[in-house]
Amino acid sequence: MTHGRPLLNRRLTEFGTTIFAEMSALAVRTGSINLGQGFPDTDGPEEIREAAVRALRAGHGNQYPPGPGVPELRSAVTEHQRRHYGLEYDPDTEVLVTTGATEAVAASLLALLEPGDEVIALEPYYDSYAACIAMAGGTRVPVTLRPDDGAYRLDLDELRAAVTPRTRLILLNTPHNPTGTVLTRDELAAVAALACERDLLVVTDEVYEHLVFEGEHIPLASFPGMRERTVTVSSAGKTFSLTGWKIGWITASPELVTAVRSAKQFLTYVSGGPFQYAVADALRLPDSYFDALREDLRAKRDLLSAGLTEAGFEVYEPAGTYFVTTDIRPLGETDGFAFCRALPERCGVVAVPNAVFYDHREQGAPFVRFAFCKRTDVLTEAVSRLKGLRAA
Structure with a gap:
């Protein structure tokens, strides 16, 4: 004391x-x-680990990389979004590289919330979500996924009822940790319609985007009206089994990227320079x-x-x-x-x-x-x- x-x-x-x-x-x-x-x-993959070794030896990223991330990785992220989802982003203004998805979520919430703002999160939620909302001074409002017929389901009526005049943001995670739920097209369309109707921002954690066994992964940003109000988070850790590299990124409108970068620059500033070059190669691996x-x-x-x-x-x-x-x-x-x-x-x-x-x-x-x-x-x-x- x-x-x-x-x-x-x-x-x-x-x-x-x-x-x-x-x-x-x-x-x-x-x-x-x-x-x-x-x-x-x-x-x-060995070829991606070797790409990191080559970057280290060539002096690529051993000093501070650019604040938004190395251009090679930002371009690879935009190519990935176009190739897999048909989403177009500008690598110079609509991509920000982060220290894993955890920092991406933290920086987004620190940037976009004022004390007292309410954040709706699907419960159960990854534990860092609650801490990040608290550090930003927000108030978390859980909407509970409940087991039904062998799987966990989102109650859209409960989600709608959770929105109040103080709601600023929905923090979404699909595919969902820990339940393994993958939100359907209809469920995501309902979330998108609610966000547009109530003028809400959405931060969507999509780190398991390539680990879908039933159904399909559909980025929320692809729905009408959502591109300009959605911060999409992903990372290399889960997709490439390189969790220790801590290379993540966001894609969003220039205005949202600028806001998140304003917070992120005072957290880690930059990290993982050589790994960023290797992850750019990883995102270009064949189907x-x-x-x-x-x-x-x-x-x-x-x-x-x-x-x-x-x-x-x-x-x-x-x-x-x-x-x-x-x-x-x-x-x-x-x-x-x-x-x-x-x-x-x-x-x-x-x-x-x-x-x-x-x-x-x-x-x-x-x-x-x-x-x-x-x-x-x-x-x-x-x-x-x-x-x-x-x-x-």
């Missing part, structure tokens, strides 16, 4: 050590298989790369989902991402925190309790998330270990 005040800013008092740090430390301590934190256990990645993860999803079902969980098979959410109540459990903290000792596997992704903790209490972005032999061993739960 100093002068009678806590050291930590009161906006952050509800946020302690992240659950990912806690559960990853538990995995190390117990020698368990870590299916909690969402990082692959194999590196991305066969993206297809193979998706099919590999689809097979791993099916392997883990079947194993979890056999172990006694109720499984909500994801349409996208690399996470599967389960219900532990068929195992006679109701407390996801207690279950996850005991699971390493019970069977040598680590998972994450979904309740950490909720404002309404009781809504997420019986749900647990597992990651399947691991080697097939690791998942096979995890499934074998989890079989012991039913016997117990």
Whole structure:
């Protein structure tokens, strides 16, 4: 305490050590298989890693890169958006490279919110969303995705009812972490219509855009009236299995990019210079790369989902991402925190309790998330270990 005040800013008092740090430390301590934190256990394409080495040796990006990002990457981002979605962006005024998607979201919220502004976020939400809204002085308003017929669904009436005169922004995530939901064209059209009707901004986190197993990924910015009010966020980490490089980006109108850059320049300023050149090459990989990645993860999803079902969980098979959410109540459990903290000792596997992704903790209490972005032999061993739960 100093002068009678806590050291930590009161906006952050509800946020302690992240659950990912806690559960990853538990995995190390117990020698368990870590299916909690969402990082692959194999590196991305060798040709892209070699591109980073070449950039380092050639002196490309070893000093401060340009604030908006190296031109090669900004051009590659615009080519990617055109190639996959038919969206046209100007690489000089409508792209901003960030230190991963996490900084992109943080800079967007810091730039676009005033204290007291309300932000609607789909609950359960990635944990940094809540912290970023708090740091910006905003008020988060969760709209809960609920399980229905084997999948999580967005209640559009609930979303509409959440909008008030204080609502500034909708923070959207599709494909959605942690539930694996991929919003449909009709759902996205309804979100777009609501944003236009109520004059709302939208920040849309699309980092799992290439990891869709059922349905299709449709950028919200492609809907009528949305290009000028949407900040689209993506990154290289999930698509290329290079999470440690922390190269992300936004695409948006010049006015929105300028606003977000005003905040971003005082966070990291710039980062990952040589990696930016390599990611430019990665975005230009042929369609066969993206297809193979998706099919590999689809097979791993099916392997883990079947194993979890056999172990006694109720499984909500994801349409996208690399996470599967389960219900532990068929195992006679109701407390996801207690279950996850005991699971390493019970069977040598680590998972994450979904309740950490909720404002309404009781809504997420019986749900647990597992990651399947691991080697097939690791998942096979995890499934074998989890079989012991039913016997117990």
